Amino acid sequence: MSDFYETGPSKPVTESIRVDKVSPKARRMHNIRAIVVVILAILMLIPILVMTQTAFKTRADVVSVPPTIVFKPSLEGFVFLFTERAIAPPGRIKALQEAAETGDLSLFDRVALNSGQEITGLSDYVGRLTNSLIIAGLSTVFAVVLGLFAAYAFSRFPVAGKDDLMFFILSTRMLPAVVVTIPLFIMYRQLGMHDTHIGMILLYTVFNLSLSVWLLKGFIDEIPIEYEEAALVDGYTRMQAFYKIVLPQAITGIAATAVFCLIFAWNEYAFALMLTSDTARTAPPSIATMLGRGGIEWSAIAAGSLGFLIPVAVVVFLLRNYLLRGVTFGAIRQ
Amino acid sequence: MSSVELQHITKKFRTVTALNDVSFTVKNREFFVLLGPTGAGKTTTLRIIAALLHQDSGSVLFDGESVDDWTPADRDVAFVFQQYSLYPTMTVYDNLAFPLRSPMRKTPGPEIKEKVQRAAEILHIGHLLDRKTANLSGGEMQRVAIGRAIVREPRIFLMDEPLSNLDAKLRESLRVELQHMQKTQGNTTLFVTHDQIEALTMADRIGVLNEGRIVQVGTPNDIYDRPATTFVAQLVGSPRINLFDARVEDSQLWLVGSKISVPCPTDRTMPATVQVGIRPEDIQPDPKGKFSGEVILTEPLGVETILHIRSGEQVLTSLIPGISSMRLHDTVHFNILRDRLHYFDDSGKRIGQ
Ligand SMILES: Nc1ncnc2c1ncn2[C@@H]1O[C@H](COP(=O)(O)OP(=O)(O)O)[C@@H](O)[C@H]1O
Numbered sequence: 001m002s003d004f005y006e007t008g009p010s011k012p013v014t015e016s017i018r019v020d021k022v023s024p025k026a027r028r029m030h031n032i033r034a035i036v037v038v039i040l041a042i043l044m045l046i047p048i049l050v051m052t053q054t055a056f057k058t059r060a061d062v063v064s065v066p067p068t069i070v071f072k073p074s075l076e077g078f079v080f081l082f083t084e085r086a087i088a089p090p091g092r093i094k095a096l097q098e099a100a101e102t103g104d105l106s107l108f109d110r111v112a113l114n115s116g117q118e119i120t121g122l123s124d125y126v127g128r129l130t131n132s133l134i135i136a137g138l139s140t141v142f143a144v145v146l147g148l149f150a151a152y153a154f155s156r157f158p159v160a161g162k163d164d165l166m167f168f169i170l171s172t173r174m175l176p177a178v179v180v181t182i183p184l185f186i187m188y189r190q191l192g193m194h195d196t197h198i199g200m201i202l203l204y205t206v207f208n209l210s211l212s213v214w215l216l217k218g219f220i221d222e223i224p225i226e227y228e229e230a231a232l233v234d235g236y237t238r239m240q241a242f243y244k245i246v247l248p249q250a251i252t253g254i255a256a257t258a259v260f261c262l263i264f265a266w267n268e269y270a271f272a273l274m275l276t277s278d279t280a281r282t283a284p285p286s287i288a289t290m291l292g293r294g295g296i297e298w299s300a301i302a303a304g305s306l307g308f309l310i311p312v313a314v315v316v317f318l319l320r321n322y323l324l325r326g327v328t329f330g331a332i333r334q
Numbered sequence: 335m336s337s338v339e340l341q342h343i344t345k346k347f348r349t350v351t352a353l354n355d356v357s358f359t360v361k362n363r364e365f366f367v368l369l370g371p372t373g374a375g376k377t378t379t380l381r382i383i384a385a386l387l388h389q390d391s392g393s394v395l396f397d398g399e400s401v402d403d404w405t406p407a408d409r410d411v412a413f414v415f416q417q418y419s420l421y422p423t424m425t426v427y428d429n430l431a432f433p434l435r436s437p438m439r440k441t442p443g444p445e446i447k448e449k450v451q452r453a454a455e456i457l458h459i460g461h462l463l464d465r466k467t468a469n470l471s472g473g474e475m476q477r478v479a480i481g482r483a484i485v486r487e488p489r490i491f492l493m494d495e496p497l498s499n500l501d502a503k504l505r506e507s508l509r510v511e512l513q514h515m516q517k518t519q520g521n522t523t524l525f526v527t528h529d530q531i532e533a534l535t536m537a538d539r540i541g542v543l544n545e546g547r548i549v550q551v552g553t554p555n556d557i558y559d560r561p562a563t564t565f566v567a568q569l570v571g572s573p574r575i576n577l578f579d580a581r582v583e584d585s586q587l588w589l590v591g592s593k594i595s596v597p598c599p600t601d602r603t604m605p606a607t608v609q610v611g612i613r614p615e616d617i618q619p620d621p622k623g624k625f626s627g628e629v630i631l632t633e634p635l636g637v638e639t640i641l642h643i644r645s646g647e648q649v650l651t652s653l654i655p656g657i658s659s660m661r662l663h664d665t666v667h668f669n670i671l672r673d674r675l676h677y678f679d680d681s682g683k684r685i686g687q
């Protein structure tokens with residue numbers, strides 16, 4: 001090959017040299033890299049695998065040592081998760097046992113018989129998960145929309161004291177969140193915002209805003225201003241230019257920012273524990289408190305965590321194409 | 335189409351004065367070229383006309399009417415940017431249709447289609463209409479950018495070095511097309527460039543801009559034959575004009591550091607020290623020539639040859655037609671066309687005419 005470059009072809013070139021052919025060595029490297037990635041991914045996914053398995057195990061399988069890998073799946077954990085139960089009176093157990101001999105027991109009856117507990121009503125899990133969806137979802141929307149406008153202004157207009165303001169916005173992140181929970185708790189009490197959806201949405205919006213402004217400003221700075229100027233000259237107002245020109249180009253950045261905000265609001269534990277008790281309580285503190293109730297229902301906790309995982313996984317999956325480009329922070333242009 | 339007039343425009347960016355009392359008029363249907371080196375303030379001038387920037391003082395007039403309070407959309411100009419002008423998320427068709435779809439213009443659908451087709455035809459980009467702009471070549475991109483300007487009838491075309499990012503061959507062909515288009519459609523055009531050849535070949539009139547000031551406005555002939563300053567003289571013409579310090583002694587002009595002297599012109603008053611400019615084509619080898627020197631370099635270009643001739647401590651460049659038979663270190667005799675000499679005073683201003 002190197003001879004070729006030095007001397008040129010000594011006879012007519014009759015066969016094509018494919019530049020897209022990968023050399024065996026490069027292909028081997030590629031395979032090795034792929035294997036390493038797969039192994040790492042499996043290692044990372046082990047906790048999730050264990051959690052998923054646990055969610056479908058019966059009480060006996062959960063606590064067995066060594067852990068059972070192959071087991072008969074059961075929905076017991078999910079029944080526990082979605083219901084409130086009380087210790088069943090002995091008479092009821094006896095009746096169930098008799099019914100079991102004749103062979104027609106419903107799923108709920110079977111769970112009651114196995115655990116000695118009787119279902120008394122629905123649990124609050126669905127309500128908590130709904131709270132999480134509302135609070136995390138809306139606060140993400142607000143943080144991204146407000147952040148987008150602020151970032152655009154900081155990026156495009158000669159805002160007085162721009163650098164100081166940007167630093168100020170960043171500085172709101174420097175205090176550990178836990179430090180401000182007590183003052184916030186007192187403020188929210190006084191303002192009547194304790195345990196309200198509005199209060200939590202406001203809190204997460206404000207908390208995410210700094211991240212959102214900084215991330216989005218970076219993305220908007222990357223978009224050359226000439227595009228908007230061209231649109232202005234072409235007969236559009238600044239708002240129309242923003243909508244038609246800036247938004248489509250900022251979409252990857254917006255998606256990445258939204259995911260970061262959503263994950264923060266979705267996972268947030270400390271504020272939620274302090275500032276909510278019932279109406280606006282989100283999933284993270286409620287799953288944690290399941291640990292504290294009587295006997296630990298590991299399968300129910302695992303089932304609850306699984307349900308908690310799904311919405312974020314779905315969002316990230318839907319936005320994956322934007323994210324791949326977005327999280328490189330504009331290192332790759334267009 | 336409109337005439338556009340700038341009156342005493344000044345623009346500062348903090349400490350930098352980008353434009354300093356700039357005044358000139360682009361007449362209706364004229365091809366006006368603003369020529370100047372990088373950083374002269376050319377882009378700033380265009381941006382002020384398009385209202386993307388606001389001047390610190392002075393006025394912009396369209397057809398004699400002040401447009402200082404008008405927004406970019408109101409001014410209805412077409413701007414071809416130096417770079418980054420195509421919307422990367424849209425197809426070529428959508429890029430061309432974008433100005434027509436502006437809520438301000440409300441062009442009906444069939445008309446948009448017709449106008450885009452026509453512009454695409456003029457610029458030979460009909461086959462590209464469905465492509466995304468990201469994977470076009472540089473030449474194609476610039477064609478689309480020009481196309482976006484010609485789909486509508488703006489009051490003036492502002493073009494910011496539209497050809498400077500293209501390779502030489504493409505630049506030449508697009509230059510001819512642009513010129514043809516402007517002449518057949520009679521568009522008022524303000525074309526910005528740092529390339530003197532573009533300016534000389536395309537312009538009806540040229541305005542020379544240097545460090546934020548208009549140095550000279552005139553036809554290509556004016557600019558080339560009667561440069562107002564040494565700056566203009568050196569900016570236009572390739573190879574560059576020969577410029578020498580000279581002393582007046584006994585009604586002779588002596589070029590400092592050489593054995594060359596010419597009679598002092600009598601039709602104008604000359605200070606004791608001047609600068610003399612001689613275009614390379616006005617130094618003509620001739621066996622019976624009055625002056626002589628040594629050939630120290632030849633640059634054959636095919637149709638012509640550049641000779642570098644040493645006389646004393648000075649080196650003159652001479653441009654002669656065809657391939658020269660001169661060889662290195664030959665002694666060459668030459669004449670200087672006296673009535674084509676340019677005289678400048680110490681500050682660089684032209685003396686006389
Ligand atoms: N937005 C700006 N901020 C600060 N200085 C600027 C800005 N735009 C242009 N300048 C300065 O003004 C001068 C003229 O710039 P410009 O009009 O772009 O020149 P040209 O287009 O002739 O190369 C330059 O010195 C440039 O650095």
Ligand SMILES: [Mg+2]
Pocket residue numbers: 376377378416494
């Ligand atoms: Mg420029």
